[in-house]
Amino acid sequence: MSEQIFLLVLGIWLVFAFNWITMFQIQWPEYLYSYIQVIIGIAVIFRYMILKPKNIDSIILILIILAAFLISRDRSAIGSVLETGLLIIGAKEIDYKKILKVYLGVQIPLTIITLIAGQLGIIENLTYYRGEQVRMAFGFVYPTNFASHLMFMIAAWIAIREIKCTFLELGMITILVYFLDKYYDARCGEICIILLVLSTIYLKCRMYFAEKNGKKYKTSKFLNFLCLCVPFGGAGTMILLSRFYDPSKGWMEKLDSIMSTRLALGKKTFDLYDVKLWGQYIEMHGGGGTTAPKPDYFFIDCSYLNILMRFGFVVFVLTMLLLSITIVKSYKKPFLLAMIVIICIHSMIEQHLFELHYNIFFMLAFANFNIQDDRKMIIKKQK
Numbered sequence: 001m002s003e004q005i006f007l008l009v010l011g012i013w014l015v016f017a018f019n020w021i022t023m024f025q026i027q028w029p030e031y032l033y034s035y036i037q038v039i040i041g042i043a044v045i046f047r048y049m050i051l052k053p054k055n056i057d058s059i060i061l062i063l064i065i066l067a068a069f070l071i072s073r074d075r076s077a078i079g080s081v082l083e084t085g086l087l088i089i090g091a092k093e094i095d096y097k098k099i100l101k102v103y104l105g106v107q108i109p110l111t112i113i114t115l116i117a118g119q120l121g122i123i124e125n126l127t128y129y130r131g132e133q134v135r136m137a138f139g140f141v142y143p144t145n146f147a148s149h150l151m152f153m154i155a156a157w158i159a160i161r162e163i164k165c166t167f168l169e170l171g172m173i174t175i176l177v178y179f180l181d182k183y184y185d186a187r188c189g190e191i192c193i194i195l196l197v198l199s200t201i202y203l204k205c206r207m208y209f210a211e212k213n214g215k216k217y218k219t220s221k222f223l224n225f226l227c228l229c230v231p232f233g234g235a236g237t238m239i240l241l242s243r244f245y246d247p248s249k250g251w252m253e254k255l256d257s258i259m260s261t262r263l264a265l266g267k268k269t270f271d272l273y274d275v276k277l278w279g280q281y282i283e284m285h286g287g288g289g290t291t292a293p294k295p296d297y298f299f300i301d302c303s304y305l306n307i308l309m310r311f312g313f314v315v316f317v318l319t320m321l322l323l324s325i326t327i328v329k330s331y332k333k334p335f336l337l338a339m340i341v342i343i344c345i346h347s348m349i350e351q352h353l354f355e356l357h358y359n360i361f362f363m364l365a366f367a368n369f370n371i372q373d374d375r376k377m378i379i380k381k382q383k
Protein backbone atom coordinates (compact mmCIF):
# COMPACT_ATOMS: atom_id res chain seq x y z
CA MET A 1 0.00 0.00 0.00
CA SER A 2 2.84 2.41 0.89
CA GLU A 3 4.40 1.76 -2.52
CA GLN A 4 1.22 2.72 -4.39
CA ILE A 5 0.85 5.90 -2.32
CA PHE A 6 4.45 6.89 -3.02
CA LEU A 7 4.07 6.30 -6.78
CA LEU A 8 0.88 8.39 -6.75
CA VAL A 9 2.71 11.22 -4.96
CA LEU A 10 5.55 10.93 -7.48
CA GLY A 11 3.04 11.27 -10.32
CA ILE A 12 1.49 14.38 -8.73
CA TRP A 13 4.94 15.93 -8.28
CA LEU A 14 5.85 15.21 -11.93
CA VAL A 15 2.65 16.92 -13.12
CA PHE A 16 3.53 19.97 -11.02
CA ALA A 17 7.21 19.96 -12.05
CA PHE A 18 6.39 19.63 -15.76
CA ASN A 19 5.26 23.26 -15.70
CA TRP A 20 8.90 24.30 -15.16
CA ILE A 21 10.00 23.19 -18.63
CA THR A 22 7.08 24.50 -20.69
CA MET A 23 5.58 27.87 -21.57
CA PHE A 24 2.39 27.17 -19.60
CA GLN A 25 1.99 30.07 -17.18
CA ILE A 26 -0.16 28.39 -14.56
CA GLN A 27 -0.99 30.43 -11.47
CA TRP A 28 -0.71 27.81 -8.76
CA PRO A 29 -2.10 28.54 -5.28
CA GLU A 30 0.41 30.49 -3.17
CA TYR A 31 1.58 27.67 -0.91
CA LEU A 32 0.98 24.71 -3.22
CA TYR A 33 4.71 24.02 -3.65
CA SER A 34 5.18 23.84 0.11
CA TYR A 35 2.13 21.58 0.45
CA ILE A 36 3.56 19.19 -2.17
CA GLN A 37 6.87 19.04 -0.30
CA VAL A 38 5.01 18.22 2.92
CA ILE A 39 2.98 15.50 1.15
CA ILE A 40 6.18 13.96 -0.28
CA GLY A 41 7.74 14.01 3.19
CA ILE A 42 4.69 12.34 4.76
CA ALA A 43 4.62 9.68 2.00
CA VAL A 44 8.30 8.89 2.58
CA ILE A 45 7.89 8.69 6.38
CA PHE A 46 4.86 6.43 5.91
CA ARG A 47 6.87 4.15 3.62
CA TYR A 48 9.68 3.77 6.15
CA MET A 49 7.22 3.08 8.95
CA ILE A 50 5.97 0.17 6.84
CA LEU A 51 9.37 -0.97 5.54
CA LYS A 52 11.16 -0.96 8.89
CA PRO A 53 14.63 -1.28 7.29
CA LYS A 54 17.09 -3.41 9.26
CA ASN A 55 20.29 -2.55 7.37
CA ILE A 56 22.01 0.06 9.55
CA ASP A 57 24.44 1.07 6.75
CA SER A 58 21.51 1.86 4.47
CA ILE A 59 19.77 3.89 7.18
CA ILE A 60 22.91 5.93 7.88
CA LEU A 61 23.43 6.66 4.17
CA ILE A 62 19.80 7.71 3.79
CA LEU A 63 20.03 10.06 6.79
CA ILE A 64 23.25 11.58 5.42
CA ILE A 65 21.62 12.18 2.03
CA LEU A 66 18.54 13.78 3.55
CA ALA A 67 20.56 15.99 5.91
CA ALA A 68 23.00 17.08 3.19
CA PHE A 69 20.24 17.87 0.71
CA LEU A 70 18.33 19.81 3.38
CA ILE A 71 21.35 21.97 4.26
CA SER A 72 22.14 22.49 0.56
CA ARG A 73 18.56 23.59 -0.05
CA ASP A 74 18.98 26.29 2.59
CA ARG A 75 22.35 27.51 1.25
CA SER A 76 21.52 27.38 -2.47
CA ALA A 77 17.90 28.66 -2.09
CA ILE A 78 16.76 25.96 -4.55
CA GLY A 79 13.65 24.31 -3.14
CA SER A 80 13.73 21.29 -5.46
CA VAL A 81 16.84 19.92 -3.72
CA LEU A 82 14.77 18.77 -0.74
CA GLU A 83 12.11 16.83 -2.64
CA THR A 84 14.83 15.31 -4.83
CA GLY A 85 16.39 13.80 -1.70
CA LEU A 86 12.99 12.71 -0.39
CA LEU A 87 12.02 11.03 -3.67
CA ILE A 88 15.38 9.23 -3.91
CA ILE A 89 15.11 7.68 -0.46
CA GLY A 90 11.36 7.11 -0.87
CA ALA A 91 12.00 4.91 -3.92
CA LYS A 92 13.68 2.28 -1.75
CA GLU A 93 12.69 -1.29 -2.71
CA ILE A 94 10.22 -0.17 -5.39
CA ASP A 95 10.49 -1.93 -8.76
CA TYR A 96 12.50 0.47 -10.92
CA LYS A 97 10.27 -0.23 -13.93
CA LYS A 98 7.21 0.94 -11.99
CA ILE A 99 8.96 4.26 -11.35
CA LEU A 100 9.84 4.60 -15.04
CA LYS A 101 6.25 3.74 -16.04
CA VAL A 102 4.84 6.44 -13.75
CA TYR A 103 7.30 8.89 -15.29
CA LEU A 104 6.25 8.03 -18.85
CA GLY A 105 2.58 7.90 -17.87
CA VAL A 106 2.82 11.55 -16.83
CA GLN A 107 5.36 12.92 -19.30
CA ILE A 108 4.05 11.49 -22.58
CA PRO A 109 0.49 12.90 -22.43
CA LEU A 110 1.69 16.25 -21.04
CA THR A 111 4.31 16.50 -23.79
CA ILE A 112 1.67 15.82 -26.46
CA ILE A 113 -0.63 18.45 -24.90
CA THR A 114 2.24 20.96 -24.89
CA LEU A 115 3.09 20.30 -28.55
CA ILE A 116 -0.56 20.72 -29.59
CA ALA A 117 -0.96 23.86 -27.46
CA GLY A 118 2.17 25.35 -29.01
CA GLN A 119 0.94 24.69 -32.55
CA LEU A 120 -2.55 26.06 -31.83
CA GLY A 121 -1.18 29.24 -30.27
CA ILE A 122 -2.60 28.49 -26.82
CA ILE A 123 0.93 28.91 -25.47
CA GLU A 124 3.81 30.65 -27.16
CA ASN A 125 5.92 28.63 -29.59
CA LEU A 126 9.29 30.32 -29.21
CA THR A 127 11.53 30.40 -32.29
CA TYR A 128 15.27 30.96 -32.01
CA TYR A 129 17.96 31.28 -34.68
CA ARG A 130 21.54 30.04 -34.86
CA GLY A 131 22.76 31.79 -37.97
CA GLU A 132 20.31 30.67 -40.64
CA GLN A 133 19.27 27.62 -38.63
CA VAL A 134 15.71 27.90 -37.27
CA ARG A 135 15.28 26.44 -33.79
CA MET A 136 11.70 25.95 -32.60
CA ALA A 137 10.75 25.21 -28.99
CA PHE A 138 7.24 23.82 -29.72
CA GLY A 139 5.77 25.05 -26.44
CA PHE A 140 8.83 24.40 -24.28
CA VAL A 141 11.06 27.09 -22.80
CA TYR A 142 14.02 26.30 -25.07
CA PRO A 143 14.76 23.93 -27.99
CA THR A 144 17.52 22.01 -26.18
CA ASN A 145 15.21 21.49 -23.19
CA PHE A 146 12.67 19.75 -25.40
CA ALA A 147 15.35 17.62 -27.07
CA SER A 148 16.69 16.58 -23.66
CA HIS A 149 13.17 15.82 -22.46
CA LEU A 150 12.64 13.51 -25.44
CA MET A 151 15.99 11.83 -24.83
CA PHE A 152 15.10 10.96 -21.23
CA MET A 153 11.68 9.64 -22.27
CA ILE A 154 13.28 7.46 -24.95
CA ALA A 155 15.82 6.17 -22.41
CA ALA A 156 13.00 5.29 -19.99
CA TRP A 157 11.05 3.58 -22.80
CA ILE A 158 14.03 1.41 -23.80
CA ALA A 159 14.86 0.60 -20.15
CA ILE A 160 11.29 -0.70 -19.72
CA ARG A 161 11.03 -2.52 -23.04
CA GLU A 162 14.59 -3.92 -23.06
CA ILE A 163 14.89 -6.79 -25.56
CA LYS A 164 11.28 -6.29 -26.63
CA CYS A 165 12.15 -2.91 -28.11
CA THR A 166 11.74 -3.63 -31.84
CA PHE A 167 13.81 -2.43 -34.78
CA LEU A 168 10.70 -0.61 -35.99
CA GLU A 169 10.63 1.39 -32.76
CA LEU A 170 14.35 2.11 -33.08
CA GLY A 171 13.80 3.19 -36.69
CA MET A 172 11.10 5.63 -35.63
CA ILE A 173 13.41 7.03 -32.95
CA THR A 174 16.12 7.50 -35.59
CA ILE A 175 13.67 9.41 -37.79
CA LEU A 176 12.93 11.60 -34.76
CA VAL A 177 16.60 12.60 -34.68
CA TYR A 178 16.26 13.97 -38.24
CA PHE A 179 13.23 15.96 -37.07
CA LEU A 180 15.20 17.33 -34.11
CA ASP A 181 18.12 18.28 -36.32
CA LYS A 182 15.87 20.13 -38.75
CA TYR A 183 13.73 22.06 -36.27
CA TYR A 184 15.75 22.19 -33.04
CA ASP A 185 19.46 21.91 -33.86
CA ALA A 186 20.04 20.38 -30.41
CA ARG A 187 23.27 18.55 -31.12
CA CYS A 188 23.91 17.02 -27.69
CA GLY A 189 20.40 15.59 -27.45
CA GLU A 190 20.57 14.26 -31.02
CA ILE A 191 23.94 12.57 -30.48
CA CYS A 192 22.78 10.95 -27.25
CA ILE A 193 19.56 9.66 -28.82
CA ILE A 194 21.64 8.08 -31.59
CA LEU A 195 23.84 6.50 -28.89
CA LEU A 196 20.70 5.13 -27.22
CA VAL A 197 19.63 3.52 -30.50
CA LEU A 198 23.09 2.12 -31.31
CA SER A 199 23.59 0.67 -27.84
CA THR A 200 20.14 -0.97 -27.97
CA ILE A 201 20.89 -2.52 -31.37
CA TYR A 202 24.25 -3.75 -30.08
CA LEU A 203 22.70 -5.36 -27.00
CA LYS A 204 19.88 -6.97 -29.01
CA CYS A 205 22.44 -8.50 -31.39
CA ARG A 206 24.74 -9.68 -28.60
CA MET A 207 21.84 -11.34 -26.80
CA TYR A 208 20.60 -12.97 -30.00
CA PHE A 209 23.99 -14.51 -30.87
CA ALA A 210 24.64 -15.53 -27.26
CA GLU A 211 21.34 -17.39 -27.10
CA LYS A 212 22.01 -18.95 -30.49
CA ASN A 213 25.11 -20.50 -28.92
CA GLY A 214 23.13 -21.62 -25.90
CA LYS A 215 24.55 -18.95 -23.61
CA LYS A 216 23.29 -15.88 -21.78
CA TYR A 217 24.88 -12.53 -22.59
CA LYS A 218 26.60 -10.82 -19.67
CA THR A 219 28.58 -7.62 -19.78
CA SER A 220 32.26 -8.23 -19.08
CA LYS A 221 33.94 -7.03 -15.90
CA PHE A 222 36.10 -4.68 -17.96
CA LEU A 223 33.05 -3.13 -19.65
CA ASN A 224 31.33 -2.78 -16.27
CA PHE A 225 34.40 -1.01 -14.92
CA LEU A 226 34.46 1.36 -17.91
CA CYS A 227 30.77 2.16 -17.35
CA LEU A 228 31.47 2.94 -13.70
CA CYS A 229 34.29 5.29 -14.76
CA VAL A 230 32.09 7.31 -17.15
CA PRO A 231 30.48 9.70 -14.60
CA PHE A 232 33.82 10.27 -12.84
CA GLY A 233 35.65 10.79 -16.13
CA GLY A 234 32.93 13.10 -17.44
CA ALA A 235 32.79 15.14 -14.24
CA GLY A 236 36.56 15.40 -13.90
CA THR A 237 37.08 16.34 -17.55
CA MET A 238 34.48 19.12 -17.59
CA ILE A 239 35.41 20.56 -14.20
CA LEU A 240 39.14 20.65 -14.98
CA LEU A 241 38.64 22.04 -18.49
CA SER A 242 36.40 24.76 -17.09
CA ARG A 243 38.71 25.59 -14.20
CA PHE A 244 41.83 25.88 -16.37
CA TYR A 245 40.23 27.15 -19.57
CA ASP A 246 42.59 29.47 -21.45
CA PRO A 247 41.25 31.05 -24.67
CA SER A 248 44.82 31.79 -25.81
CA LYS A 249 45.27 28.07 -26.41
CA GLY A 250 43.89 27.26 -29.83
CA TRP A 251 42.62 23.76 -29.04
CA MET A 252 40.76 25.03 -25.97
CA GLU A 253 39.17 27.88 -27.88
CA LYS A 254 38.08 25.46 -30.62
CA LEU A 255 36.67 23.03 -28.07
CA ASP A 256 34.83 25.86 -26.32
CA SER A 257 33.31 26.90 -29.64
CA ILE A 258 32.09 23.35 -30.29
CA MET A 259 30.56 23.32 -26.79
CA SER A 260 28.78 26.66 -27.34
CA THR A 261 31.04 28.59 -24.87
CA ARG A 262 30.39 26.18 -21.99
CA LEU A 263 34.06 26.18 -21.01
CA ALA A 264 34.25 29.98 -20.97
CA LEU A 265 31.12 30.13 -18.80
CA GLY A 266 32.58 27.46 -16.53
CA LYS A 267 35.77 29.49 -16.17
CA LYS A 268 33.68 32.57 -15.35
CA THR A 269 31.92 30.54 -12.65
CA PHE A 270 35.24 29.69 -10.99
CA ASP A 271 36.38 33.31 -11.30
CA LEU A 272 33.25 34.59 -9.54
CA TYR A 273 32.65 31.84 -6.98
CA ASP A 274 34.54 29.39 -4.78
CA VAL A 275 33.56 25.77 -4.22
CA LYS A 276 31.49 25.66 -1.02
CA LEU A 277 31.00 22.66 1.23
CA TRP A 278 27.20 23.03 1.36
CA GLY A 279 26.51 25.10 -1.75
CA GLN A 280 25.61 28.70 -2.42
CA TYR A 281 23.13 30.87 -4.26
CA ILE A 282 24.29 31.60 -7.81
CA GLU A 283 22.08 33.84 -9.88
CA MET A 284 21.86 32.54 -13.44
CA HIS A 285 20.34 34.15 -16.52
CA GLY A 286 19.55 31.54 -19.16
CA GLY A 287 18.19 31.98 -22.66
CA GLY A 288 14.93 30.10 -22.13
CA GLY A 289 11.41 31.51 -21.88
CA THR A 290 12.00 34.43 -24.23
CA THR A 291 13.63 35.16 -27.58
CA ALA A 292 14.85 38.56 -26.45
CA PRO A 293 18.68 38.73 -26.30
CA LYS A 294 20.18 38.64 -22.80
CA PRO A 295 23.32 40.76 -22.51
CA ASP A 296 23.88 39.42 -18.97
CA TYR A 297 23.62 35.76 -20.04
CA PHE A 298 25.21 33.46 -17.49
CA PHE A 299 24.31 29.80 -17.13
CA ILE A 300 26.12 26.68 -15.87
CA ASP A 301 25.14 24.02 -18.40
CA CYS A 302 27.39 21.15 -17.31
CA SER A 303 25.48 19.13 -14.71
CA TYR A 304 28.57 18.14 -12.77
CA LEU A 305 29.86 21.70 -12.48
CA ASN A 306 26.34 22.95 -11.76
CA ILE A 307 25.92 20.54 -8.85
CA LEU A 308 29.42 21.21 -7.47
CA MET A 309 29.12 25.01 -7.49
CA ARG A 310 25.43 25.46 -6.58
CA PHE A 311 24.70 22.52 -4.29
CA GLY A 312 28.16 22.17 -2.77
CA PHE A 313 30.96 19.63 -2.50
CA VAL A 314 29.07 17.30 -0.13
CA VAL A 315 26.03 16.97 -2.42
CA PHE A 316 28.39 16.56 -5.41
CA VAL A 317 30.13 13.62 -3.69
CA LEU A 318 26.77 12.09 -2.74
CA THR A 319 25.56 12.52 -6.33
CA MET A 320 28.58 10.62 -7.65
CA LEU A 321 28.00 7.95 -4.99
CA LEU A 322 24.32 7.57 -5.98
CA LEU A 323 25.30 7.28 -9.65
CA SER A 324 27.88 4.63 -8.74
CA ILE A 325 25.34 2.63 -6.73
CA THR A 326 22.86 2.75 -9.62
CA ILE A 327 25.46 1.71 -12.19
CA VAL A 328 26.74 -1.21 -10.06
CA LYS A 329 23.18 -2.41 -9.44
CA SER A 330 22.57 -2.22 -13.20
CA TYR A 331 25.37 -4.66 -14.11
CA LYS A 332 22.82 -7.45 -14.59
CA LYS A 333 20.49 -5.12 -16.55
CA PRO A 334 22.51 -4.26 -19.68
CA PHE A 335 19.83 -2.06 -21.26
CA LEU A 336 19.36 -0.01 -18.10
CA LEU A 337 23.13 0.21 -17.67
CA ALA A 338 23.51 1.58 -21.20
CA MET A 339 20.80 4.20 -20.63
CA ILE A 340 22.40 5.44 -17.40
CA VAL A 341 25.88 5.65 -18.92
CA ILE A 342 24.60 7.68 -21.89
CA ILE A 343 22.75 10.00 -19.49
CA CYS A 344 26.07 10.53 -17.65
CA ILE A 345 27.65 11.49 -20.99
CA HIS A 346 24.74 13.82 -21.77
CA SER A 347 25.24 15.48 -18.37
CA MET A 348 28.68 16.71 -19.40
CA ILE A 349 26.95 19.23 -21.67
CA GLU A 350 23.41 19.64 -20.28
CA GLN A 351 22.24 20.56 -16.77
CA HIS A 352 19.49 17.97 -16.20
CA LEU A 353 21.28 15.27 -14.18
CA PHE A 354 19.86 16.48 -10.85
CA GLU A 355 16.40 17.35 -12.23
CA LEU A 356 14.00 14.44 -11.65
CA HIS A 357 11.35 15.92 -13.94
CA TYR A 358 13.90 15.23 -16.68
CA ASN A 359 16.21 12.54 -15.32
CA ILE A 360 14.01 10.09 -13.41
CA PHE A 361 16.93 7.61 -13.44
CA PHE A 362 18.62 9.68 -10.72
CA MET A 363 16.14 8.41 -8.13
CA LEU A 364 16.81 4.70 -8.75
CA ALA A 365 19.80 4.13 -6.44
CA PHE A 366 17.70 2.46 -3.73
CA ALA A 367 15.04 0.99 -6.03
CA ASN A 368 14.50 -2.75 -6.50
CA PHE A 369 16.51 -4.17 -9.41
CA ASN A 370 15.95 -7.83 -8.52
CA ILE A 371 13.14 -8.47 -10.96
CA GLN A 372 12.89 -11.08 -13.69
CA ASP A 373 14.18 -9.71 -16.98
CA ASP A 374 12.10 -9.73 -20.14
CA ARG A 375 14.42 -12.16 -21.93
CA LYS A 376 13.79 -14.91 -19.37
CA MET A 377 10.06 -14.39 -19.70
CA ILE A 378 10.23 -14.69 -23.48
CA ILE A 379 12.31 -17.89 -23.28
CA LYS A 380 9.83 -19.47 -20.82
CA LYS A 381 6.91 -18.62 -23.08
CA GLN A 382 8.68 -20.19 -26.08
CA LYS A 383 9.25 -23.41 -24.10
